[in-house]
Amino acid sequence: MVGHDEKPIINSLLDADFYKFTMGQVVFFHHPGINVRFAFRNRTKDVLLGRIIKEEDLRRELDHVRTLKLNRTEMRYLRGATIGTEQMFRNEYLHFLEHQLHLPQYKLECRGNDFTLEFEGDWARVIYWEIYALAIVNELYYRAILAGKSKLEIGAIRANGVLRLAEKVKILKENPEIIFIDFGTRRRFSRDWQDYVVETLAEELPESQFRGTSNVWLAMKHGLLPMGTSAHEMFMVLAGAMDTDDEAVRASYQEVMRRWYEHYGFELSVALTDTFGSNYHFRVMTKRQAEVWKGLRQDSDDPVAYGEKAIRFYQSHEIDPCEKLIIFSDGLEIEPIVKLYRHFRGRIKTSFGWGTNLTNDLSLKALSLVIKPVMANGRGLVKLSDNPAKAIGTPEDIERYKRIFGYQEGEYKECKY
Amino acid sequence: MVGHDEKPIINSLLDADFYKFTMGQVVFFHHPGINVRFAFRNRTKDVLLGRIIKEEDLRRELDHVRTLKLNRTEMRYLRGATIGTEQMFRNEYLHFLEHQLHLPQYKLECRGNDFTLEFEGDWARVIYWEIYALAIVNELYYRAILAGKSKLEIGAIRANGVLRLAEKVKILKENPEIIFIDFGTRRRFSRDWQDYVVETLAEELPESQFRGTSNVWLAMKHGLLPMGTSAHEMFMVLAGAMDTDDEAVRASYQEVMRRWYEHYGFELSVALTDTFGSNYHFRVMTKRQAEVWKGLRQDSDDPVAYGEKAIRFYQSHEIDPCEKLIIFSDGLEIEPIVKLYRHFRGRIKTSFGWGTNLTNDLSLKALSLVIKPVMANGRGLVKLSDNPAKAIGTPEDIERYKRIFGYQEGEYKECKY
Numbered sequence: 001m002v003g004h005d006e007k008p009i010i011n012s013l014l015d016a017d018f019y020k021f022t023m024g025q026v027v028f029f030h031h032p033g034i035n036v037r038f039a040f041r042n043r044t045k046d047v048l049l050g051r052i053i054k055e056e057d058l059r060r061e062l063d064h065v066r067t068l069k070l071n072r073t074e075m076r077y078l079r080g081a082t083i084g085t086e087q088m089f090r091n092e093y094l095h096f097l098e099h100q101l102h103l104p105q106y107k108l109e110c111r112g113n114d115f116t117l118e119f120e121g122d123w124a125r126v127i128y129w130e131i132y133a134l135a136i137v138n139e140l141y142y143r144a145i146l147a148g149k150s151k152l153e154i155g156a157i158r159a160n161g162v163l164r165l166a167e168k169v170k171i172l173k174e175n176p177e178i179i180f181i182d183f184g185t186r187r188r189f190s191r192d193w194q195d196y197v198v199e200t201l202a203e204e205l206p207e208s209q210f211r212g213t214s215n216v217w218l219a220m221k222h223g224l225l226p227m228g229t230s231a232h233e234m235f236m237v238l239a240g241a242m243d244t245d246d247e248a249v250r251a252s253y254q255e256v257m258r259r260w261y262e263h264y265g266f267e268l269s270v271a272l273t274d275t276f277g278s279n280y281h282f283r284v285m286t287k288r289q290a291e292v293w294k295g296l297r298q299d300s301d302d303p304v305a306y307g308e309k310a311i312r313f314y315q316s317h318e319i320d321p322c323e324k325l326i327i328f329s330d331g332l333e334i335e336p337i338v339k340l341y342r343h344f345r346g347r348i349k350t351s352f353g354w355g356t357n358l359t360n361d362l363s364l365k366a367l368s369l370v371i372k373p374v375m376a377n378g379r380g381l382v383k384l385s386d387n388p389a390k391a392i393g394t395p396e397d398i399e400r401y402k403r404i405f406g407y408q409e410g411e412y413k414e415c416k417y
Numbered sequence: 418m419v420g421h422d423e424k425p426i427i428n429s430l431l432d433a434d435f436y437k438f439t440m441g442q443v444v445f446f447h448h449p450g451i452n453v454r455f456a457f458r459n460r461t462k463d464v465l466l467g468r469i470i471k472e473e474d475l476r477r478e479l480d481h482v483r484t485l486k487l488n489r490t491e492m493r494y495l496r497g498a499t500i501g502t503e504q505m506f507r508n509e510y511l512h513f514l515e516h517q518l519h520l521p522q523y524k525l526e527c528r529g530n531d532f533t534l535e536f537e538g539d540w541a542r543v544i545y546w547e548i549y550a551l552a553i554v555n556e557l558y559y560r561a562i563l564a565g566k567s568k569l570e571i572g573a574i575r576a577n578g579v580l581r582l583a584e585k586v587k588i589l590k591e592n593p594e595i596i597f598i599d600f601g602t603r604r605r606f607s608r609d610w611q612d613y614v615v616e617t618l619a620e621e622l623p624e625s626q627f628r629g630t631s632n633v634w635l636a637m638k639h640g641l642l643p644m645g646t647s648a649h650e651m652f653m654v655l656a657g658a659m660d661t662d663d664e665a666v667r668a669s670y671q672e673v674m675r676r677w678y679e680h681y682g683f684e685l686s687v688a689l690t691d692t693f694g695s696n697y698h699f700r701v702m703t704k705r706q707a708e709v710w711k712g713l714r715q716d717s718d719d720p721v722a723y724g725e726k727a728i729r730f731y732q733s734h735e736i737d738p739c740e741k742l743i744i745f746s747d748g749l750e751i752e753p754i755v756k757l758y759r760h761f762r763g764r765i766k767t768s769f770g771w772g773t774n775l776t777n778d779l780s781l782k783a784l785s786l787v788i789k790p791v792m793a794n795g796r797g798l799v800k801l802s803d804n805p806a807k808a809i810g811t812p813e814d815i816e817r818y819k820r821i822f823g824y825q826e827g828e829y830k831e832c833k834y
Contacts, residue, residue, distance in 0.1 A: 071640030076497030077490065085508050223488030 008064040009139045009191060013101075014074050014217040016131040017185055019228030021078065021216065022268060025093045026234070026259050027124050034241045036126050037375040040117035040133065043368035048113040053140045055110045058117075061136045065129075066103050077220050083267050096124075103129060123237060123376070130371045134186040137369055138360070142189055145364060161189070161362030165197060168334050168358075169204045176206075178341045180352040181227050182213035183329055184359030187366060194359045198222060211351070229268070229297045229327060229353075230260060232383050233373045235275035236392075239401075240376035246404045253284065261293070269293040270327055274300045274386045276405040282309065283406070287317045295325030295349070301386035303328050303336070307344050314348075321348040329353035425481040426556045426608060430518075431491050431634040433548035434602055436645035438495065438633065439685060442510045443651070443676050444541050451658045453543050454792035455650075457534035457550065460785035465530040470557045472527045475534075478553040482546075483520050494637050500684050513541075520546060540654060540793070547788045551603040554786055555777070559606055562781060578606070578779030582614060585751050585775070586621045593623075595758045597769040598644050599630035600746055601776030604783060611776045615639060628768070646685070646714045646744060646770075647677060649800050650790045652692035653809075656818075657793035663821045670701060678710070686710040687744055691717045691803045693822040699726065700823070704734045712742030712766070718803035720745050720753070724761050731765075738765040746770035 027034075042049050070078070075098050081088040089097075104121035106129070117137075119129040146154055172178060182201070188194040198218045201210045212225030219226035238252040253276070261269055271289075273281035273296050285293075290313070298306045307326055314321040325348070328340055332354045344350050360366045372392055373381050382393035382401040388409060391398055401407070444451075459466050487495070492515050498505035506514075521538035523546070534554075536546040563571055589595060599618070605611040615635045618627045629642030636643035655669040670693070678686055688706075690698035690713050702710075707730070715723045724743055731738040742765070745757055749771045761767050777783045789809055790798050799810035799818040805826060808815055818824070 072642060073494065073637050073640040076637075077493050078497065079499065080493030080495065080497030082496065087504075091502050220490050220493075223490045225489060 009061050009136050010065045010068070010132045011191075012074065012217045013065075013068050013070050013097075013128070014077070014220060015135070015185070015191065016128065016216060017183075017214040017228055018216050018219070018226040019214065019230055020128055020131060021089065021097075022228060022264060023230055023234055024097075024124065024127050025089055026263055027127055028093050028096055029090075029263075030259050031238065031241065032122075032124060034123040034237060035121065035375075035377055036123045036237055036373050037118055037120040038126055038129060038371050039119075039374045040115075040137070040369070040371045042114070043370065044365075047141075047365070047367060049137070049141065049367075050110055050112055050114045052144045053115075053137065054144075055108070055115070057140050058108065058115075058136065061140065062106050062108070062133065065132045065136075066105075070098055070101075074220070077216075081226075083265055088264070101125060101128070103132075106133070117371075119371070120375075127233070131186050134369055134371055135188060135191065138187055138367065139190045141367060142364065157362050157364060161193065164361045164363075165200060169201070171334050171338065172205060172209060175338055175341065176209055177345075178337060178352070179209060179211055179350070180337065180354050181211050181327075182215065182218075182358055183228075183353035183355040184357075185213075185215045187356040187369065188359035189362055189364070193362070194218065195221070197359050198224070214353070229270040229329075230272055232272065232275045232299075234260070235272075236381045236383055237373050237376045239276075240373075240379040240381045243379055246400075249401070249404050253280075257285075257289065261289075266292065266294055270295050270297050270325065272297045272299060274298070274384075276382075276384045276401060277407040278306065278309070278386050280405040280407065282313045285313075287319075290314060290317045290319055295327065297327045297329055297353070299330045299385075300390050301330075303330065303340055304343055306386070307340070307348060307350075311348050322346070323349075325349040325351060327351045327353050329355065331356070333357045426478050426553050427482045427485070427549045428608075429491065429634045430482075430485050430487050430514075430545070431494070431637060432552070432602070432608065433545065433633060434600075434631040434645055435633050435636070435643040436631065436647055437545055437548060438506065438514075439645060439681060440647055440651055441514075441541065441544050442506055443680055444544055445510050445513055446507075446680075447676050448655065448658065449539075449541060451540040451654060452538065452792075452794055453540040453654055453790050454535055454537040455543055455547060455788050456791045457532075457554070457786070457788050459531070460787065461782075464558075464782070464784060466554070466558065466784075467527055467529055467531045469561045470532075470554065471561075472525070472532070474557050475525065475532075475553065478557065479523050479525070479550065482549045482553070483522075487515055487518075491637070494633075498643075500682055505681070518542060518545070520549075523550070534788075536788075537792075544650070548603050551786055551788055552605060552608070555604055555784060556607045558784060559781065574779050574781060578610065581778045581780075582617060586618070588751050588755065589622060589626060592755055592758065593626055594762075595754060595769065596626055596628055596767070597754065597771050598628050598744075599632065599635075599775055600645075600770035600772040601774075602630075602632045604773040604786065605776035606779055606781070610779070611635065612638070614776050615641070631770070646687040646746075647689055649689065649692045649716075651677070652689075653798045653800055654790050654793045656693075657790075657796040657798045660796050663817075666818070666821050670697070674702075674706065678706075683709065683711055687712050687714050687742065689714045689716060691715070691801075693799075693801045693818060694824040695723065695726070695803050697822040697824065699730045702730075704736075707731060707734045707736055707741075712744065714744045714746055714770070716747045716802075717807050718747075720747065720757055721760055723803070724757070724765060724767075728765050739763070740766075742766040742768060744768045744770050746772065748773070750774045 078089050079094055104125055107118040109116045119126045182198055198213050199222055202222050212227040213219050214228045216226045234256045238256050239249045242248045242252040271293055296310055310326055311321045314324055332352055337352050341350055356366045380394050380397045382397045384401055384407050385391050495506050496511055521542055524535040526533045536543045599615055615630050616639055619639050629644040630636050631645045633643045651673045655673050656666045659665045659669040688710055713727055727743055728738045731741055749769055754769050758767055773783045797811050797814045799814045801818055801824050802808050
């Protein structure tokens with residue numbers, strides 16, 4: 001499971017996060033013709049990827065993804081997904097996926113220590129690149145790292161991975177009410193390792209605890225539930241694409257919320273709140289939305305403070321927080337998971353979207369790689385986040401968005417909700 | 418691929434012929450509460466199965482099938498099957514498969530040279546046993562045969578299988594217009610061998626030639642089209658269940674045809690014609706049915722004579738036979754396939770449902786095993802077939818059905834169509 005592997009890294013277009021398809025459908029039907037650019041960024045500055053990954057390997061793997069098509073079985077599997085008793089993916093969108101989805105050419109420039117990797121084109125097609133490209137860069141990095149090691153050293157890395165997974169499983173068994181999902185495709189050590197982790201979790205833990213995986217291919221392979229929420233890109237791209245003035249930028253926010261609920265109803269109604277600061281979200285999510293949406297996803301800043309705020313938010317609308325859910329998904333590890341679960345037990349439902357530390361915990365350093373939308377129809381895009389370190393955009397754009405969305409740093413923790 | 422294998426033989430409820438599910442749905446919706454009995458029969462009299470297969474092995478394998486459930490992925494796959502843009506399998510039936518399908522207990526009695534194996538209960542559940550049980554008996558037989566052989570002998574058997582498959586593929590490549598389907602699940606040498614054969618055919622031949630497999634699990638595994646027509650049991654059981662008098666028995670025939678078309682329309686409209694003699698079929702298939710049904714399946718007696726008759730039948734209704742299809746499925750081998758294809762080329766479309774000789778051609782003797790319905794709601798069932806050696810039923814019942822359906826031996830080849 002650990003070691004060199006000459007198979008292509010991505011061998012199925014379903015080897016991606018489920019939300020790429022749920023978002024992809026919304027984009028396909030409602031937001032056609034938006035030109036976007038997504039850019040790769042390595043947040044782990046002390047790892048010089050350009051010195052470690054060979055350009056030809058990266059090109060070969062990316063090129064291979066562009067040759068893939070969804071086969072009959074994959075199409076039937078997607079067609080078989082339901083919302084209640086209805087098809088989750090409509091026939092027109094399925095037809096697009098089967099016959100018209102050609103991933104746009106990527107733009108790769110290697111410059112010594114670093115490389116730029118960008119994807120530009122119609123959002124409805126560019127959207128799929130993110131997870132494939134991240135998984136490829138990650139796996140190429142670890143292949144390169146392992147190439148310099150002895151057989152025993154590689155064996156020891158794998159042994160560490162097994163023991164760390166066993167420890168996680170042990171703690172999860174001691175806390176059977178903790179519910180979690182694998183969100184680790186994009187930063188996995190390797191495809192085979194994620195496969196091993198997911199299969200092991202499914203064997204060791206009941207479905208009431210390990211609820212599924214965001215990886216559609218692995219969900220299909222192991223008979224699990226493919227799961228996911230939605231991503232910042234929905235808010236970011238729409239804000240940019242609708243940007244005629246400040247009001248239009250603000251209006252784009254509810255446009256995203258509305259379209260999502262329209263397509264996926266209660267079943268997928270977990271709101272990602274921090275794109276322009278969660279305070280904004282809590283100000284504009286209506287009482288009606290608070291009532292009907294299943295819950296919220298926390299993806300930046302202090303999760304305890306966030307949960308407390310969410311509880312106050314629901315209470316302010318006279319909604320029992322015990323009926324609502326928070327999915328925590330920001331850099332989780334087993335100890336914080338247990339702490340968060342215990343902290344909120346009996347007060348609000350919790351679930352954990354566990355990424356990097358679940359699928360890439362073998363004693364090697366994990367990288368913080370992202371691919372984010374940076375441009376839509378010529379406009380620079382912005383993410384504010386509850387953690388300013390995660391912000392995206394030019395300083396000018398960030399300042400403008402802070403004004404538009406009434407974002408105040410520091411305000412967050414003292415918010416009245 | 419050849420050799421002992423301690424995995425259970427059947428590991429998925431989809432490891433069966435597709436038509437068990439298409440028929441199963443019709444039975445579920447339209448023919449509930451019919452008590453049926455299916456009985457195993459070994460037509461290869463000189464092989465004393467009771468001396469070769471151990472009772473405990475047979476019980477273990479059959480018991481294992483009863484523990485299987487359709488998992489999430491299998492359910493999504495079935496839900497994703499379509500007729501045009503509609504779901505092929507309706508939600509109520511899918512719910513039944515997922516939550517209520519428990520295979521009834523089997524009845525096994527071993528008596529020295531032979532054993533009786535019967536399945537009795539509600540048709541809607543008993544219907545699924547046929548393929549699992551046949552595949553199990555076959556594979557246990559070959560496991561027992563191989564157990565007495567040396568490693569080299571087993572290697573040679575496998576080598577024969579590979580060479581024979583290569584020869585088939587060679588001839589098929591020389592005749593690229595021959596279209597065929599794997600129908601060999603029930604009499605396969607082993608699951609792994611069928612898997613190898615199907616995967617190889619899919620790799621070697623274009624989909625325009627190797628159209629798919631009747632095995633749903635393999636179709637899903639390899640991204641192929643699961644295919645099938647329907648079986649004699651539809652006509653046999655309905656005739657028995659509706660039997661209040663001769664007229665009702667006759668009426669059951671069109672009831673089967675009508676329900677089938679209602680559910681599956683043009684896409685699956687290939688009529689199996691020989692249950693009570695194909696002459697009867699050609700007499701009662703209306704001009705309208707001949708126009709809208711895609712074609713016919715030939716399963717007994719002389720295929721050339723049958724095809725000629727089919728051509729005359731269509732011409733008598735002023736239908737161009739070139740628009741219609743015959744699927745030949747009776748004991749095919751490569752030479753007859755090529756001959757039949759050439760004989761009918763340009764006169765009527767042909768396709769070949771290739772069974773035993775495709776998935777069990779490794780130089781070992783193939784067995785002729787069947788599991789057929791013998792009783793419905795207390796009445797003995799009858800199949801006449803175009804080949805009297807394939808007839809099923811007591812002599813009295815057979816005589817009565819011959820009268821009811823105007824069946825005359827010898828009449829067949831001189832029929833005026």
